[in-house]
Amino acid sequence: MPLEAHGLGNQPLIEGLKQLAPEVIKDGKIDFELLRELFGDQTLDDEEKAEPWGLNWTGKSQARKLAMARTKGTLRPLVGEGVNEASSQNLxxxxxxxxxxxxxxxxxxxKIKxxxxxxxxxxxxxxxxxxDFRDNLSHYIDKAGxxxxSNKKDSGRFHATWLNFMYPRLKIAKSLLKDDGAIFVSIDDHEVHNLRALMNEIFGEENFMGILLWKRRQNADNRNQSNVSSDHEYLLLYSKSENTKFLGKSIDLSKYKNPDNDPRGPWASIDLSGLATKDQRPNLHYDIVDPKTNLSYPPNPNRGWSKSKENVLKMIEEGRILFPKKVTGRPREKKFLSNLNQTVTGFSTWLExxxxxxxxxxxxxxxxVMGGxxxxxxxxxKLIQTLIKQAxxxxxxxxxxxxxxxTTAQAVTELNKEDGGNRxxxxxxxxxxxxxxxxxxxxGYxxxxQISKDRIRKVIEKIQTEQNSLEAEVMQLEDDLQMLKNEKDQLVAEQNIDLTLFDNDANATKPKALQKLEDKLAQQSTAIEDCRQKIAHIAQTDLGFKAFQLAQSNFKEWQAPQGTPDAQQLGLAFEEAADTRLEASFSKENIIAEILLQKGFTLDLPTMHAAQFDKNTVWQVTDPASGKGVLVCLDEQMHPNTAQQLRQVVEHTFICRGEAISDQIKLQFSDAGLIETI
Ligand SMILES: C[S@@+](CC[C@H](N)C(=O)[O-])C[C@H]1O[C@@H](n2cnc3c(N)ncnc32)[C@H](O)[C@@H]1O
Incomplete structure (x- = not known):
């Protein structure tokens, strides 16, 4: 198996171009001359090239290269550090x-929403x-976090350093977003302007959805010499494409009622005043006349009406104008719920x-959660939950x-607990x-x-404790319910009450004591139902996570012989490389995680023992969405039976050690794309 590492590379660009202008891609390379021709006048002229418009800073091209550079890293499971590791889909x-x-x-x-x-x-x-632009992974590993x-203001490259840090991360983040996904970035006044320009460049100005304003402090900051207290932060919000849509804010429908049993359904009484003076909108300044009383209602001189005279006359005919009972009142619109175009309005960028x-x-x-x-x-x-609910x-x-x-893990887990979701x-x-x-x-952190992992564990414990107390509460409520039922039976027996009477006649009055007991019973049943629903939501919630650590690949890197090798030395080096390339300290979990990442499978998929292979230990990971998967065998020798059994699972790629199979088997199966060696 070729040791593939990831990074943006230029493949996505080439693929995109291939879709839009296939003639430009020739044998996997770009014909820039042709591309220039296709763009005609839209290419930069000399002046624009010399002084291009856009955000520039020292190191930008390096940052671009850093985003494209492939990583030699992988993720190593931290077995035992997570919770419910085998089944959890959280990472x-x-x-x-x-x-x-x-x-x-x-x-x-x-895949990320x-x-x-x-x-x-x-x-x-x-x-x-x-x-480190040369070898970022080794740099990370050497420095161990x-x-x-500290980026000081007088460092000379204060903003550039920060932009160099943010650029490659945002660039890759974009590629992970779903087509209808969105990104929120918290920021304050120090870099909001640069971040906006940077995100315009990476996500496209057309994908700017808004800047959310969040008031972070309740009381003014008195430390500022200028007597200006900066109380807020921003959240820059960008979509991946025009397909991103938020939930929005539900309109309050409680004011729609039907006191007059109007066959057109519930309605609300809405102000008919407008917003323009007579000079601004003369057609909205006229008297509305009640045809039943002939009383005339003049417009407010500063506002007029919100609808033209023709419209209002039509609405009077249709019974959609409410005239006041008192002369001092004002005519209003009778607005029907069925005429509402939508039941939601926009999510405000002003976070309350x-x-x-x-x-x-x-x-x-x-x-x-953590006690300190x-x-x-x-x-x-709640701030993060508000965003999650919208997006x-x-x-x-x-x-x-x-x-x-x-905080985000707590927000997701507790929101799932509340609404039974599976985010x-x-x-x-x-x-x-x-x-x-x-x-x-x-x-001790x-x-x-370590703090993050512990907080997630503690949030999970807290929910489990809640689950236990809810279960105890349900048992108690059920006992109480039974007691109330007994009390009711006793009352019915003692007072000789015929309950069928109330079933047959809705107007029959119940004895007060019976009514009181029945009300209590109904309340108790609702409380039990509420508790049961909460327990069901908790049962559905993924109370767990798998933990991983960034690490060097489990595969040895190909080492070219030193100096100028002759054919024999090269041959020897190739032979060595064809033998096992696994690092000596490999573990099953580590290899499987790396293989999943290299093959493009998500890390949440469970690893199962493939019991149908009885002569070798084989592990299986299957993506339920596509039915495809991998079979991994790390044994030093592959039994001939395994090769035969392999033919039964053609939709899975079988991955085993190079030295574990004979050249003959390798040839037989690799042609069919069934076997890959590591
Ligand atoms: C402002 S805090 C985030 C606080 C978080 N929203 C919360 O509610 O707890 C930023 C975090 O990013 C982490 N960080 C900075 N550079 C990083 C990097 N290169 N990779 C991963 N984490 C990084 C820092 O260690 C810090 O904990």
């Missing part, structure tokens, strides 16, 4: 997010991760902090690759060291990824 990955995003690229291309990120804001006091440096919370709520949320101030300024759970439906995947304290999360977090004297360090 937590620790490591530098750029390399991690690259490892996910093949498997999650176009929503991305939320909360990157460093570049305040001058925070840390920015240092990429200490690749952060009373609903979504302030920073203090984020701090409280984590303290409730373990992480500075986490986002409120996803119940089966979607949500990615947060600046996970911090894992999944993928979180990525660097092993950023906790400050030596911090509460986190005192509590050496790096932030």
């Amino acid at each position: 937590f990955i620790q490591g530098d997010n750029l390399e991690v995003l690259k490892t996910l690229q093949k498997s999650y291309l176009g 929503m991305i939320y990120i909360d990157p460093p804001y570049n305040t001058g006091n925070d840390f920015v991760y240092e990429d 200490k690749n952060l440096h 902090s009373d609903n979504v919370g302030f920073t203090t709520n984020g701090t409280r949320d984590i303290a409730e 101030k373990i992480f500075n300024f986490p986002k409120p759970v 996803t439906t119940s089966q979607d995947i949500i990615l947060d690759f600046f996970a911090g304290s894992a 999944k999360f993928i979180l990525v977090q660097l092993e950023e060291e906790t400050p030596p004297k911090s509460e986190a360090r005192k509590a 050496e790096h932030i990824a």
Whole structure:
């Protein structure tokens, strides 16, 4: 199997071009002359080339190359660090997010519905991760999470450093989004302008959906010498394409009622005043006359009416104008629910902090779960939930690759618990060291990824405890219900009440004591139903996660012989490479995870023992959506029976060690594309 690593590469570009202008791609390469001809006048003239419009900064072309560079990394399962690892579809990955995003690229291309990120804001006091353009993976591994440096305002490349960091990450993130997906990026005044320009470039101006405003602090900040308190943050919101649609905000339909039993159904009384003066809209300034009373109602001189005279006359005929009972009143529109074009209105870019919370709520949320101030300024759970509700439906995947304290995992899990959804999360977090004297360090957390994992575990424990107490509550409520039923039976017997009387005659009055008991019984049944529904939602919720770590590939890299090798030395090197390429310390879990990523299967798929192979140990992973999968055998020798049994599972690729099979079998099966060797 060729050792394939991921990164953006230029393949997506070539594929895109191939779709739009196939004549431009010749033998896998681009004919730029022809491409230029096709674009005619739309190419840049000399002046535009010399001074191009757009966001530029020092290092931009390097950042572009970094996005395209393939990673040599893979993801190694941290077995035992997750919860319900075998079945969970949630992923937590620790490591530098750029390399991690690259490892996910093949498997999650176009599969993520929503991305939320909360990157460093570049305040001058925070840390920015240092990429290494030569070998970013080794750089990460050598530094073991200490690749952060404080980006000071006087560094000379203050904004450029931050943009170089953000560019490749956002570029790859875009490729992971579904066609109808959306990305939210939290930011404050330090970089909002640059981030907007950067995202315009990466996602396209046409995909800008809005800037959400979030008031993060309740009380003014008195530290500012200018006496201006910056109380808010932004969330930049971009779609992947024009197909992205939010849930929107439901219109309040409670005012639609039908007190007069109108056969046209429920209606609401709506103000008929307009918004224009007589000078502005003379046709909206006229008297409305009630045909029954002949009373005349003049318009408000500053506003007029909202509809023309012709329209209102028609509406009077159709009984769609409500005339006032008192002369001092105003005519109003009788608006029918059935005439509403839609029952939702737009999701406001103004986030109401009373609903979504302030920073203090984020701090409280984590303290409730972890018992202390373990992480500075986490986002409120409700804020993230509000975004998730808008941008996803119940089966979607949500990615947060600046996970911090894992607020997003809590938001997803608790939302699923509330509404019975099956959204999944993928979180990525660097092993950023906790400050030596911090509460986190005192509590035993050496790096932030440990905090994130622990928060997810604790959220799961909290929900499990809730499940146990709900089950106990249902039992108690059922006992109480039985007691009430007994009480009712006793009452009926003692007072000789004929219950059939009330079944047959809805107007028959029940004895007060009986009515009271029946009300209590109904209340009790509703409470039991509520509890049962909550238990059912918890049972449906994925209370788990699989944990992974960014790591070097499990496959040895091809080492070319030193110097100028002769044919014999080269031959020897090839022979060695054809033998096992597995690193000596390999484990089944590690290899399977790497194979899944290389073959483009998602990491949530369960690994099963393929029992039909009785002479070798074979592991099977199948994608239920396509029915395709892989069979992995890591034994040193493949039994001839295994080769025969292989013919039964043609939709799976069989992967085994190079030295485990004879050349003859290799030839027989590789032609059919059934066997690949590692
Ligand atoms: C502002 S915090 C996110 C807080 C999070 N929203 C919460 O509610 O807890 C940003 C996080 O990104 C992490 N980070 C920074 N650079 C990273 C990188 N290259 N890869 C992965 N994580 C990174 C930092 O360690 C930090 O924990």
